[in-house]
Amino acid sequence: MNKLFFIFLVIFISVSLYSVEEINISTFFSKEDISKLDNGELISRMYVKFNAKKENTDENIPIPQTKYNNEDFSIYEVVTDEKVFIPFELTDQSKLQFYNTLTSYSKLKGMVYYSRRAGKVEELIKKCYRVESLSETSYPDINYNQILPKVSNMFLQKDNKLGTLTFRSEIYNEADNFVMVNTCIEPITVGLLTINNSEEYKIYSFFFYDKEKKGFYYYTFQALRVNDNFILKLGVLAPTTFSNRLRASTVHLAKLLGIDWTNKLNPWVNKYDKY
Numbered sequence: 001m002n003k004l005f006f007i008f009l010v011i012f013i014s015v016s017l018y019s020v021e022e023i024n025i026s027t028f029f030s031k032e033d034i035s036k037l038d039n040g041e042l043i044s045r046m047y048v049k050f051n052a053k054k055e056n057t058d059e060n061i062p063i064p065q066t067k068y069n070n071e072d073f074s075i076y077e078v079v080t081d082e083k084v085f086i087p088f089e090l091t092d093q094s095k096l097q098f099y100n101t102l103t104s105y106s107k108l109k110g111m112v113y114y115s116r117r118a119g120k121v122e123e124l125i126k127k128c129y130r131v132e133s134l135s136e137t138s139y140p141d142i143n144y145n146q147i148l149p150k151v152s153n154m155f156l157q158k159d160n161k162l163g164t165l166t167f168r169s170e171i172y173n174e175a176d177n178f179v180m181v182n183t184c185i186e187p188i189t190v191g192l193l194t195i196n197n198s199e200e201y202k203i204y205s206f207f208f209y210d211k212e213k214k215g216f217y218y219y220t221f222q223a224l225r226v227n228d229n230f231i232l233k234l235g236v237l238a239p240t241t242f243s244n245r246l247r248a249s250t251v252h253l254a255k256l257l258g259i260d261w262t263n264k265l266n267p268w269v270n271k272y273d274k275y
Helices: 002-021 031-038 092-102 229-234 239-256
Strands: 043-048 078-087 112-115 120-123 125-131 150-159 163-174 177-184 201-210 215-224
Touching: 031 043, 031 078, 043 239, 078 239, 092 163, 092 177, 112 239, 215 239
Parallel strands: none
Antiparallel strands: 043 078, 078 215, 112 120, 125 150, 150 163, 163 177, 177 201, 201 215
């Protein structure tokens, strides 16, 4: 009996690991999603616990687990995601350029977003550069001459909402697909409020290349822990604030790839425009 149980356990664990590690376009994109994206749509969703602002698009946003994000994000108090198709012709040369674009942290400086409060486009990231520790000493971006299975860097950014944030950035490559994981390695504080602990704000980006359509199906999500329900119940954190930030990064990435999506900066045109 013990031997049979052991065999069953090994098989169960193997199957479980296999199911978590398998990753492809269908992991994140339904046929309906792909149809919308092929027609030029950008799909956004947003969720904040308690929905105090009445802006949530979903009651929850389930995030499929993979070997890159093998974590239960249903416990996170803020989750927003986005699905996009980015036209891009991949060659050996452009593939390396794309790779170096993902690691060009200094080029995030000047990123703009749609400020719902101001009712216009404003600067989001005021400074951004690579660091090698939690100090603010800046280092130049690394220009890689080959694509590696995994690279890890750190970068610091100063933005107009969350202040100074330091991220660990990990970039993975599998054939023509890329995964980028940016993890905030310090607690986030806003004024006198400490929002969460270190490594409780994460941004994942998955790029799946389609050779026939010549472009990346891009899935990105950000997840934020908020360790004070009072803040959430007051409605201090608006879902649109985080959704607009995510759209800003999508539009900025497109810009770095030579695509002008300025007219797509506001994901919620004619919606949620009043405080």
